[in-house]
Amino acid sequence: MTRVPVIPTIIVAAAIATMIALGVWQLNRMDEKQAMLARYGAAQTMSAQVPYPADPAGIDAVLYRQTSVTCASLSGATTVAGRSAAGEPGLAHRATCNLPNGQAVTLDFGFSRDPAPVEWGGGEVRGTIAPGGRIVASQGVAGLEPLARPDPANIPNNHLAYAGQWFFFALTALVIYILALRRRGRDASAG
Numbered sequence: 001m002t003r004v005p006v007i008p009t010i011i012v013a014a015a016i017a018t019m020i021a022l023g024v025w026q027l028n029r030m031d032e033k034q035a036m037l038a039r040y041g042a043a044q045t046m047s048a049q050v051p052y053p054a055d056p057a058g059i060d061a062v063l064y065r066q067t068s069v070t071c072a073s074l075s076g077a078t079t080v081a082g083r084s085a086a087g088e089p090g091l092a093h094r095a096t097c098n099l100p101n102g103q104a105v106t107l108d109f110g111f112s113r114d115p116a117p118v119e120w121g122g123g124e125v126r127g128t129i130a131p132g133g134r135i136v137a138s139q140g141v142a143g144l145e146p147l148a149r150p151d152p153a154n155i156p157n158n159h160l161a162y163a164g165q166w167f168f169f170a171l172t173a174l175v176i177y178i179l180a181l182r183r184r185g186r187d188a189s190a191g
Contacts, residue, residue, distance in 0.1 A: 008177075012174075012177045019170035023163040023165075023167040026159045026160075027160070030157065030160050033155075033159060040064045043064040043065050044152060052103075063130070064150060064152055066126065067135060068127075069105060069124075069125055070099065072099060074098070075095065077093065077095040079093055079115045080108075082108065082148070084111040085148055091111065091115055092136075093117075093142075094106060095120075098122075106132065107125060107137065108134060108135070108136045108137060109125065109141050109142070109144065110142060110143075110146070111145040111146065118143070119142065126138050
């Protein structure tokens, strides 16, 4: 009977234990993500406006809530991929909204299919606070169509799949190591 190598066995056992721990961690993250998505879904149904947080640390508490800001000026206008309120693909017009207190907020202020910059000097905007702290305007401004409202249902919750992958990797490592030990034993017996 051949001896099981100690050091390689310890290394493989540590790797398998790490993979199992990562799988369990992903299962815990899945529960946390489901709770977060439920909180965002509830926030989306609230009609009362909230003030836009002056401290970036407060953004998470008001995600998917309605807010109203006054853009004293705009800078950095650009376009990014977006959807209209009717669900059509196109472009979201985005700029940095400079609030009267000096705070800068990313603002998606309308939808179009034309990438040409739109002239808009700022003003009062009502919208939804989206991930990253940006505001998606409820109504298009400067002749633009309204954008689709941010939806927490678009946030993936694929932690169960990740957990399954880690458990599969652990099982694969175990099977490969057992096969390697068996081959080593056969080679030692033949020699």
